[in-house]
Amino acid sequence: MKDIGKFITGFERFQAKYFGEEQGLFSQLRQNQKPRTLVIACCDSRVDPAMMTGADPGELFVIRNVANLVPPYRHEAQAPGIRAAIEFATKSLEVEHIIVLGHSSCGGIHALMDCEGSTHTHYEFVGSWVSIAQRAREQVLRELPHKSPAVQARACEQAAILVSLDNLLSFPWIQERVNQGSLFLHGWYFDIDAGELLAYNAQTSMFSALNSDGLVE
Numbered sequence: 613m614k615d616i617g618k619f620i621t622g623f624e625r626f627q628a629k630y631f632g633e634e635q636g637l638f639s640q641l642r643q644n645q646k647p648r649t650l651v652i653a654c655c656d657s658r659v660d661p662a663m664m665t666g667a668d669p670g671e672l673f674v675i676r677n678v679a680n681l682v683p684p685y686r687h688e689a690q691a692p693g694i695r696a697a698i699e700f701a702t703k704s705l706e707v708e709h710i711i712v713l714g715h716s717s718c719g720g721i722h723a724l725m726d727c728e729g730s731t732h733t734h735y736e737f738v739g740s741w742v743s744i745a746q747r748a749r750e751q752v753l754r755e756l757p758h759k760s761p762a763v764q765a766r767a768c769e770q771a772a773i774l775v776s777l778d779n780l781l782s783f784p785w786i787q788e789r790v791n792q793g794s795l796f797l798h799g800w801y802f803d804i805d806a807g808e809l810l811a812y813n814a815q816t817s818m819f820s821a822l823n824s825d826g827l828v829e
């Protein structure tokens with residue numbers, strides 16, 4: 613019970629903060645939520661979007677899944693729940709930003725890179741889920757065939773973010789709002805080793821460090 617006790621104490625701190633001193637925030641949030649940003653992040657315990665960004669309750673609508681993947685719009689077999697959450701965030705909440713947040717040392721991407729090895733024999737569901745980013749794996753094996761598994765994994769973690777951004781654009785109303793300039797897509801990468809947050813820069817086709825204006829340095 614030690615671990616659970618820590619979480620209960622944590623909730624008591626949250627309760628004291630938001631239902632004690634900062635009543636104002638929840639007096640509005642009790643009525644509805646109006647987050648302006650959807651984050652699609654990995655389930656990984658080290659990559660908590662709200663904790664990492666200092667977001668308050670009500671600021672981020674968060675979808676988490678293994679390897680922070682977005683299935684394409686037309687993909688009947690996989691994850692209607694994920695697509696329903698994307699649909700709700702974009703059609704009902706009308707978020708203005710979607711951040712696909714990947715990270716280094718991602719177990720899901722490791723499983724994707726190893727899909728002809730232990731992933732196939734060890735898991736029932738992980739292999740078919742991460743195959744959403746199969747295109748990223750193939751690209752890495754084609755472009756970096758002689759690099760170490762660690763270098764290939766990092767490249768695949770970043771390439772998979774781009775696959776998910778691409779898949780977001782396969783949702784017709786998302787493509788429309790991006791074209792109108794009322795919705796912005798972002799690819800972010802949390803480098804756990806360096807403790808840095810990188811963002812995809814379409815001009816350079818690279819992930820680079822972010823500054824506080826949201827611009828790539």
Ligand SMILES: [Zn+2]
Pocket residue numbers: 654655656678679680715717718719720721
């Ligand atoms: Zn991960």
